[in-house]
Amino acid sequence: MPKVTEEHRLARRAQIVAAARTCVLQDGFHKATMADVIRESGLSAGAVYGYFKSKEEIVAAIAEDALSTVDEVFQKILATEQPLTPLMALETALAHVVEVSERPGGDVTRVAVQAWAEALRNPAIMSTASGKYTQLRDRFEDVARRAQADGTIDADVDPRHVAQVLFGLIPGFVLQRLIIGDVTRATYSAGLRALFRP
Numbered sequence: 001m002p003k004v005t006e007e008h009r010l011a012r013r014a015q016i017v018a019a020a021r022t023c024v025l026q027d028g029f030h031k032a033t034m035a036d037v038i039r040e041s042g043l044s045a046g047a048v049y050g051y052f053k054s055k056e057e058i059v060a061a062i063a064e065d066a067l068s069t070v071d072e073v074f075q076k077i078l079a080t081e082q083p084l085t086p087l088m089a090l091e092t093a094l095a096h097v098v099e100v101s102e103r104p105g106g107d108v109t110r111v112a113v114q115a116w117a118e119a120l121r122n123p124a125i126m127s128t129a130s131g132k133y134t135q136l137r138d139r140f141e142d143v144a145r146r147a148q149a150d151g152t153i154d155a156d157v158d159p160r161h162v163a164q165v166l167f168g169l170i171p172g173f174v175l176q177r178l179i180i181g182d183v184t185r186a187t188y189s190a191g192l193r194a195l196f197r198p
Helices: 006-027 034-041 045-051 055-067 070-078 086-101 108-119 123-150 159-180 185-195
Strands: none
Touching: 006 034, 006 045, 006 055, 006 108, 034 045, 034 055, 055 108, 055 123, 070 086, 070 123, 086 108, 086 123, 086 159, 086 185, 108 123, 108 159, 123 159, 159 185
16 A cells, blocks of 8 residues: 655645535534535545544644644734834734635634634633634734834733733624624724724
8 A cells, every 4th residue: 555645644634624614614613514524525434534533623623724824924023123013913913814714715714703602612612712812812912022122012011911902803803894794904904093003
């Protein structure tokens, strides 16, 4: 039997994650089943279960896929030569959210909102969501520390508290964009500019 390459394994894993994302987008998180994912992926049950033992593991993989470039985005934010402001960081993060939501394969922010609800009743999903969102909030803490060093925000405030507020603005954007539908990156940025003068 030929040896399976790492490239092949990664492609199969991505195929399964894409199938799961499609199922969740079509049927909702709660109704999507492993059988649905298997059918959508076009792979055998053994192949899918060889990568993921449960729906929760697949949700974690979807989250990982969606957030995989977050560190890169924040490295870019923190590498700026000019004094860093919370507004700059938020606008860059918003651009990233929109870019991720428009990738082929469906709007992953819709999956995120469903996972938030599922996290309230499923400890495994709660653990994944909490870990991923804490990592994202930690990146905003890095921004706050840098902004304090640059003199663009009060140096006396706890940077963790600043991070809590900055992070909270991202889910607010996502929810309004998906549920109310009249919020765009441009309108949200206009509001942010009014609140956080550059």
